[in-house]
Amino acid sequence: MKKFVTATALAAALLSGAAYAATMAPMAMYQQQPTDIMASKFIGMRLYATETPITADMMVKSGAEKDWDDIGEINEVILSRQGEVKAVVLGVGGFLGIGEKDVAIAMKDVKFVRDGDGPDDYFLVVNANKQMLTDAPAYKAPSTTMANNTATTPAQTGTADNTAMIRPDIKRDGYRASDMKDLTSETLTGAHVYGAKDEDIGEVDKLVLNADGTVKQLVLDIGGFLGMGEHRIAVPLNQANIMRNEKGDDVRVYVDATKEKLKAQPEYTN
Secondary structure: OHHHHHHHHHHHHHHHHHHHHHHOOOOOOOOOOOOOOOHHHHOOOEEEEEOOOOOOOOEOOOOHHHHOEEEEEEEEEEEOOOOOEEEEEEEOHHHHOOOOOEEEEEHHHOEEEEOOOOOOOEEEEEEOOHHHHHHOOOOOOOOOOOHHHOOOOHHHHOOOOOOOOEOOOOOOOOEEEOOHHHOOHHHHOOOEEEOOOOOEEEEEEEEEEOOOOOEEEEEEEOHHHHOOOOOEEEEEHHHOEEEEEOOOOOEEEEOEOOHHHHHHOOOOOO
């Protein structure tokens, strides 16, 4: 009798689960469109400014960008929690003839301008002049970081007013993403650091640890790449991609940042 009751209960549970699953709406799988743009490609694109009126998706003649002002490279994208792109962040100091500063431009003001019929035949352009960008307030990211899902103060991280970098998605023949449990302080310290385009930007100077001994930050020496004396910055572990070759005798650290963005990072002095 007991076995019969147990079997009956199990059958009822399975039928209940099947009935619940049947009421769930199927998840729609997205099919990429030819005009869609990958975020990994969008970050790093150049942004141009012109005072000539422009509209979204307008067609211009080949070479039209020569008459525009190249104002900078997109370093960051700001999303809402609903997934909407709210703004892009770029450094505009060189274009303005002043010290480097980041500005955030609303995505609604960025126009895709075509110079051909191919999916990659476009430029990103805003209607603006140099004075408008000079007067724009500098963008400052929140001073707290999300590493380890805990908010820390600038004094704790050494990265006050740091525009967080995005962990680059790197694929390199013979290398794979390395789990931190497979790495030691000895193998990481001195490891070469590369940008997302494989440029050698420096090396790991030392590690900053949490109280439990896990790695909190990587301190990078990037002075030579920036063309200056020793300059160290602290990068949270979740903003770096650590790769190791199949033989295990070469470790590479990748960060996604331009020279301008690296130079703007506060120096680590601890």
